[in-house]
Amino acid sequence: MKSFILASGSPRRKELLEQAYFSFQIQTSTIVETVEEGLTPKEVVEQLALQKAKNVWSQNQDAVILGADTVVAIDDVILGKPHDEEEAKAMLERLSGRTHSVYTGVAICSPSGLETFSEQTDVEFYPLTDEDIAMYIRSREPFDKAGGYGIQGFGAFLVKRIIGDYYTVVGLPLAKTIRELRKIEIHPNR
Numbered sequence: 443m444k445s446f447i448l449a450s451g452s453p454r455r456k457e458l459l460e461q462a463y464f465s466f467q468i469q470t471s472t473i474v475e476t477v478e479e480g481l482t483p484k485e486v487v488e489q490l491a492l493q494k495a496k497n498v499w500s501q502n503q504d505a506v507i508l509g510a511d512t513v514v515a516i517d518d519v520i521l522g523k524p525h526d527e528e529e530a531k532a533m534l535e536r537l538s539g540r541t542h543s544v545y546t547g548v549a550i551c552s553p554s555g556l557e558t559f560s561e562q563t564d565v566e567f568y569p570l571t572d573e574d575i576a577m578y579i580r581s582r583e584p585f586d587k588a589g590g591y592g593i594q595g596f597g598a599f600l601v602k603r604i605i606g607d608y609y610t611v612v613g614l615p616l617a618k619t620i621r622e623l624r625k626i627e628i629h630p631n632r
């Protein structure tokens with residue numbers, strides 16, 4: 443059986459692959475996340491996912507490696523993870539009462555080749571009061587998440603509706619990922 447490695451330190455991605463009954467190991471990539479200027483969000487997440495997968499693949503060339511990257515896009519601006527409270531507040535204020543897009547790119551390196559894809563999910567936020575934002579920042583939830591929120595946690599209270607795969611927002615488009623893995627004979631363990 444081919445060994446399957448998740449090239450991600452994201453606890454969400456680990457939980458999602460476990461939820462789908464895959465057996466895998468984790469090896470976090472050591473790349474510094476940088477991309478050139480002027481790329482679309484789709485290009486950014488696909489490039490970063492590929493960099494992460496290739497980095498781990500260079501040490502495990504017989505294995506199947508999955509890397510992923512998630513960003514939030516609004517007003518032609520790409521939002522990664524906020525570095526401090528001020529940045530988290532600015533992100534949440536920008537997202538308040540409006541619809542933004544979440545992009546997750548996935549790259550799968552395997553002995554049979556390389557597959558890269560991405561999915562987009564649109565998320566509409568309720569209008570947020572200053573108290574909503576202050577309370578959410580106090581929860582510390584924004585800090586390790588693109589756009590400064592987590593739909594799967596307390597951040598659920600921010601979200602009015604979504605269009606697209608919910609799991610794209612959480613960090614791994616599960617339906618498409620399972621379908622791609624199936625093509626290279628990586629199957630759930632049940």
Ligand SMILES: Cc1cn([C@H]2C[C@H](O)[C@@H](COP(=O)(O)OP(=O)(O)OP(=O)(O)O)O2)c(=O)[nH]c1=O
Binds near residue numbers: 453455510589592
């Ligand atoms: C929008 C949103 C993002 N996120 C998370 C998913 C990702 O973990 C994170 C975006 O950061 P990424 O850089 O995509 O991933 P990561 O640094 O957590 O892990 P690695 O690079 O090792 O794979 O934001 C949520 O958990 N919920 C959400 O609702």
